[in-house]
Amino acid sequence: MLKVKNLFKEFPSGEIKVKAVQDINFEVPEGAFASIIGKSGSGKSTLLSFLGALDQPTSGTVEVDGQDIGKMSERVKACYRSRKIGFIFQSYNLIPNLSARENVMLALEFGRWPKAKRFERAERLLNAVGITADKQLRRPTRLSGGEQQRVAIARALANEPKLILADEPTGNLDSQTGKMIFVLLHNLARTEKTTIVVVTHDLSIAGNTNTDMIFHLKDGKMIKS
């Protein structure tokens, strides 16, 4: 499903070049739940941005379903982001002036879902992640952190992606809610056969949830898998 080969990323910083990730190689099979663990600044979020076609590596390849993301045009990348992957961010990144349901419907719109089916699907997904009907009409600022992250998960699932990329999904949540979110993601991987790659610095959460694969990053290098 996901194949990363010889991935490098260098950022210019004054006269020197900072190596954000160096020689990363790994594979994640379809339906697996993988965790990338590392301290802050270890390059895990940068790595995730390459998997999601949000950024371009200096060298190396990322293949999803046999397709090299680096060779895609911007238009195809947009299509890839809307249909093949779902993003979950640490700070939720919901659109503030849309309701919870409208946030999910927006993702469906980008995924070219028929207009008539968007409402029903958004409602069903939000119900599935535990957002009640009255809360579906609320704007993100009127929801708790856990609820906002559930909406973000529903949005990530909207277009039935094969790959979900989660960047510190529990970083802004208390431990109890964090565990619930991980369980939710884990169940999705099992029931929907969705490949999930989670980036986290919290080894306790990642280790306690039957993670299929764990990759350790340190200073941009993969030290253990």
Next chain:
Amino acid sequence: MLAARTAVQEKIASVKSSIGNTITISPAGMRGFEGGGEPLTSSQIDSVRSLPHVVSVSETLTDRLGTSSTNLATAVDAGSLGERFAGRSGIPDSAGSAPSRTPRNFTPPITSLGSSDLTNLQSFGGGEISIIGGGKFDPAVDAEVALLGKDLAEKNSLSVGSTFQAYDTAIQVEGIFDAGNSFSNNMIILPLRTIQRLSGQVGNITSAIVQVDDIDNAKATVSSIQEKLGAAADVVSQQDTSGQALSPLESIKNISTFSLLGALIAGAVVILLTMLMIVRERRREIGVLKAIGATDFVVITQFVAESITLTIISAAVGTVVGLLASSPITRMLVENSNSSIQTVGRGMPGGRMMGFIGESNTNWRNIQASVGWEILLYGLVAAIVIAFIGSVVPAWMVSRVRPAEVMRSE
């Protein structure tokens, strides 16, 4: 500003369309019935006919009927102003000093006009003379026939076919005309040769109207005529006169145009800077939209749509304000630029040009700004184009950045 500019533009077009291709020749220094100058002669005017661009020349001789030589009673009441002017005629009395006593029972004299062409007759106020009874005579023939002003005919109970005495001669009424004002309707019109003979001014004329082939040739023809006649004649074209009248209007149009351009440029800059600020503030949102699958086109379209929506709302508010403010602004512009022409066109009646200027001066006060569909459409299109350009540029700039870059920097 658009409404004011359009109103002034329409007024300029209206005044220009009313200008004929005519040039007036009058004796040098002559000012209506106040006199001045020596009469021109038909032989002088004949030399003008051969000049380039001259299409036709019509001659006129203006005179007044003496009370002893006519049985016509004047149809104009002198009023206190007429008596006052009559009392200050500047004619010394027998003792050699100017008369100080206002004469009693003063009646304004009847004007007699001889013309060689009845096709384009105009009144002293500049308006057209229309025949309301009978018909015109042949102006080329020396005959004792006349057209009578409506008021004069009523006052003297005359109709077509009647006769009256003028210059101690029986004259037959061929037609009755209406010139639109009391002064002109207190007038008789005779064939030029007839009035020249009866008044003892054979060969003399007091004005000539020259028709040129094109208004653009009027200025050159004025110079040619002036060169031909020398200091003996004053030569004025309607174009010259209208130019004086239209000059302040052109200034107002220019002020409106530059103000409009300034407002459009300022609007474009304000929208551009505002959208630049909004787009930069919402870089993270743009990053999120791209992360969940929005294309550059979708991002740009969203910001352009927002900008145009706000612009349309603003345009609606602006239209209401414009509707309320356009007339006062136009009035203010006209009033402030009006002083330069206030003194023009307030002469004594009797000169065609003075009448024309007086009419133009009246036109000044009649400028009304109106906001029609055309103006609304222009304004809306301009606002939308500005909003489009002002929003599409910054949105395009931001949409091209990589989502990770945007989200990392926030």
